[in-house]
Each structure stands twice: as C-alpha cells, then as structure tokens.
Amino acid sequence: MGLEKIKQLSKIKNVSLDELSDISGVPKSTINKIINGITENPGYKTILSLAHALSLSADEFIDLLDLGLEEPKFSSSDKELISKYKSLDSFGRRVINSVLDIELDRYKQFKQQQTDQHKAELQAIKEEYESTAMNQPDNIIQFYDEKQNHEQQVELNYRTGGAGAGLGVDADNVDMIQVSYPADRVPAGANHVIPVTGDSMEPTFSDGDVLFFDLGNDCLQIGDIGIFVLNGETLVKELGENELISHNPKYKPIKIHEWDSVRIEGKVLGKM
Structure with a gap:
C-alpha cells in the first residue's frame, strides 16, 4: 500500500476526508494532493497528524501504508524527552498524552484565530484600496x-x-x-x-x-x-x-x- 491508500484506510475507520482534515488539522487540499500522488513526501509532522486522526500510532500508520520512510533525525533534547516518556508507567503516559492533546488543541485554535484575523485584515485592506480607487x-x-x-x-x-x-x-x-x-x-x-x-x-x-x-x-x-x-x-x-x-x-x-x-x-x- 502507499499514500494513495489513505482514502481507503479512512473508509475502514469510518472517517470522511472532511473529518480527517478537521481532526488532523491537515488541510483537505493537502490530503487530496497526497492521495493523488502530487505530494509524495508529506513530511513526518503531517504523517503524525494523520495517524493521530485515524487513532493509529505513527509506526502503525507507516506500516499499514508501507511508506518506507526513513527514521527522523532527533536532537539530543528530543532523545532525552523520548527517553523520559518511555520511563513512565501507563498512568504517567496517559497524563502526558492528555496534556499534549490539550496543548495541540490550544495551538490549533491559536493558529486558526491568527488565520481568521489575517483574512479579515486582508479583506479590509482590499476593500479600502478598491474604495479609494473608485472615489478618486x-x-x-x-x-x-x-x-x-x-x-x-x-x-x-x-x-x-x-x-x-x-x-x-x-x-x-x-x-x-x-x-x-x-x-x-x-x-x-x-x-x-x-x-x-x-x-x-x-x-x-x-x-x-x-x-x-x-x-x-x-x-x-x-x-x-x-x-x-x-x-x-x-x-x-x-x-x-x-x-x-x-x-x-x-x-x-x-x-x-x-x-x-x-x-x-x-x-x-x-x-x-
């Protein structure tokens, strides 16, 4: 299987592409490009987001799609965090996962607010410019x-x-x-x-x-x-x-x- 099988995997999981986009935070246009083979290397961050949206670990997602991605290079601080996480018991991991989910939701909302504000500012600039040109x-x-x-x-x-x-x-x-x-x-x-x-x-x-x-x-x-x-x-x-x-x-x-x-x-x- 390859990246184009994401659509099939979504059907198996009973998740529409719209829902996959909403849950993962990956734009639907990006998902379509991946499915249609336009984007062949979507990046590890996107893979993690899609895997999470389909209730899969990154490893399970990669194995199911047979992506053959290279293991990402981690910095020393990344490795230290991974090591600490692996040292936790199941309760500790659930606590960390809950905090991560809360922070990811907060960050997505923050980015969406930034996007909405930027769109509003651009629209205001466009309207002001067009109004000025018309009233000369x-x-x-x-x-x-x-x-x-x-x-x-x-x-x-x-x-x-x-x-x-x-x-x-x-x-x-x-x-x-x-x-x-x-x-x-x-x-x-x-x-x-x-x-x-x-x-x-x-x-x-x-x-x-x-x-x-x-x-x-x-x-x-x-x-x-x-x-x-x-x-x-x-x-x-x-x-x-x-x-x-x-x-x-x-x-x-x-x-x-x-x-x-x-x-x-x-x-x-x-x-x-």
Missing part, C-alpha cells in the same frame, strides 16, 4: 491614465500566512485571495504575492512588505532570493551553497541537511 476625482484618474498607467489593474493571488523572515510560517495554514494591483507596479513574470513576516531579510525586505514572486519558478541560481518551504515552514531567503541566507546579520544562515524536506516555491521578483 475624474481629473486625478485621467492624470494617472495618461502619465503613470495606474488605471490598468492586474489581479494576482495573494497568499495569506506570509513568508517568514525570522521564524518560518506554517506552509499548510494558508489560503489564496484575489487582490488587484496597478499594472505598472507588477514586475514581469509575477503571478503571486506574499507578505513578509519578520526582520531577517532587512534591509532588503522589512516586516509587512508585500513580495511579488513567480510561483513555480524553481530554477534559482546561487544569490537569487526565493520563497522556500523548509520542513513545512515557508521562508523568504537568499539561496546559498546548501544553505538559506538572511540579509540581517543578526541571523545565521540556515544549513540544509540531507534529511531536511525543502522545495523552492518560486523566485522573488520585487516588492510593493
């Missing part, structure tokens, strides 16, 4: 039409959640909305926009900047700036030799190891 005096519109071509608008996909310039942003917790931009401000080849979260790319990009990028362009050269997904987190960084580089000297380069899951989402072409 006729002579001002004519001025832009002749001199700056601001009258022509381009609709781009605005990716919520942002690209982390510091801490990464959960790549699964995003949505797309359509936002219009003046055509003369959009770089050639740009098809998506994404906000910057954090200060690790200063002075090039600041927290709150909106970046134009070419989604799907993964042909980056050393020194190019791109949108990356590293171990499930979205980042904006400069591509280096086996590392992702921040422009703010306070942040060290992020080394890319053989066990890391990394992909290039697209090349950054400019900012708003």
